[in-house]
Amino acid sequence: MKKKALVTGITGQDGAYLAELLLSKGYEVHGIKRRSSLFNTDRIDHLYQDPHETDVRFTMHYGDLTDSTNLIRIIQQVQPDEIYNLGAMSHVKVSFDTPEYTANADGIGTLRILEAVRLLGLTKKTRIYQASTSELYGLVQEVPQSEKTPFYPRSPYAVAKLYGYWITVNYREAYDMYACNGILFNHESPLRGETFVTRKITRGVSKIALKMQSCLYLGNLDAKRDWGHAKDYVEAMYLILQQDTPEDFVIATGITTTVRDFVKMAFSEAGIEVEFKGEGVDEKGYVVSCSHRDYQLVAGTEVVSVDPRYFRPTEVELLIGDPSKSMSKLGWKPKYDLPMLIKDMMTSDLELFRREKTLKDLGYSIKNQFE
Ligand code: NDP
Numbered sequence: 001m002k003k004k005a006l007v008t009g010i011t012g013q014d015g016a017y018l019a020e021l022l023l024s025k026g027y028e029v030h031g032i033k034r035r036s037s038l039f040n041t042d043r044i045d046h047l048y049q050d051p052h053e054t055d056v057r058f059t060m061h062y063g064d065l066t067d068s069t070n071l072i073r074i075i076q077q078v079q080p081d082e083i084y085n086l087g088a089m090s091h092v093k094v095s096f097d098t099p100e101y102t103a104n105a106d107g108i109g110t111l112r113i114l115e116a117v118r119l120l121g122l123t124k125k126t127r128i129y130q131a132s133t134s135e136l137y138g139l140v141q142e143v144p145q146s147e148k149t150p151f152y153p154r155s156p157y158a159v160a161k162l163y164g165y166w167i168t169v170n171y172r173e174a175y176d177m178y179a180c181n182g183i184l185f186n187h188e189s190p191l192r193g194e195t196f197v198t199r200k201i202t203r204g205v206s207k208i209a210l211k212m213q214s215c216l217y218l219g220n221l222d223a224k225r226d227w228g229h230a231k232d233y234v235e236a237m238y239l240i241l242q243q244d245t246p247e248d249f250v251i252a253t254g255i256t257t258t259v260r261d262f263v264k265m266a267f268s269e270a271g272i273e274v275e276f277k278g279e280g281v282d283e284k285g286y287v288v289s290c291s292h293r294d295y296q297l298v299a300g301t302e303v304v305s306v307d308p309r310y311f312r313p314t315e316v317e318l319l320i321g322d323p324s325k326s327m328s329k330l331g332w333k334p335k336y337d338l339p340m341l342i343k344d345m346m347t348s349d350l351e352l353f354r355r356e357k358t359l360k361d362l363g364y365s366i367k368n369q370f371e
């Protein structure tokens, strides 16, 4: 019998890579997508199967983590062996603008999934993965951060995820459910949402190299993150649900890098050397040299500037994870390091904007007709 997985947040970065992984392992994959006025399935369109085909292994259901009855109905219908709860309002900065909605979707949404499984009598059948986050660590208590490090969340997003974390632990202990947290540190890819800092940088640098944009505006360049590749991290999610006993795991690379260094590495990938001058909000990045034959950037050009609008009311300054438990117990090991991740993202974004530029140069409008 094929195993069945239900993935919330399937239209997101991780949902797309996880769906690919599970399909490659022979699973029947069901995803929950939100209704939106524009298509929101770009990342998974290549996996779509016409429901009229025989042997359909990829099915989408309309739903929302804020709607219990909808979740109960889908879980009852699918009877999944595994649920991966990846759906969330996942942007830290935006969570300060929409704190109540974030609590509802990210915190109570997790409860709704656990409670649906319990109410439907599936506690012995269905294993649950909860997408927990390194943002739980927030204000630095100790480094590197491990499964034993105390939490100190610093945003409405992290506080909502803290509830998701503990309700998962509580249902595991109270009802003997196979429910686990993956405490994942930041992971990125060419599919990363455009407003997260890494993707904003690789898109911005690509546009600057192609002369489609002059300057990239960023917030706190001193923040340090432990960045890995999403492809590696979805492997860990899968492994977490294949163990004999349910446990929580930190997934990280163990290496931390500043936003400023990520910017330099992204420019360097395009053959452009950049130096930073100034401090705090006056900090700016200037081109030192450009060795790429296609991108002619003049030394001294200002290409990065700090804009305080991207600062957060409370910031998480330093994240660095200790992945030793996942490496020893799960046998998990990332294949990508940071330079490989940046190369993957830069290659993809340069290609994306090269195409866009070519169309523009040929006179095709790529702008929305209402702009
Ligand atoms: P994305 O933002 O790319 O994807 C989030 C997904 O959740 C999207 O499919 C989105 O749908 C969906 N979603 C949002 N709100 C709701 C809702 N109310 N009901 C149902 N679905 C909803 O995030 P990632 O793929 O990067 O992350 C996956 C999970 O892992 C998230 O829970 C995130 O918080 C967590 N996480 C991510 C980390 C990272 O570095 N990427 C680190 C640690 C944890 P739509 O496409 O319609 O917006």
Ligand code: GDP
Pocket (backbone or CB within 6 Å): 092, 093, 135, 186, 195, 196, 197, 198, 200, 217, 218, 219, 220, 221, 223, 224, 225, 259, 310, 311, 312, 315, 316
């Ligand atoms: P987060 O770690 O989940 O908040 O992921 P982000 O990619 O959104 O942010 C990572 C870090 O980059 C945070 O410390 C941000 O403050 C910092 N940062 C600096 N400039 C920016 C920016 O322009 N956008 C975003 N999203 N983050 C920025």
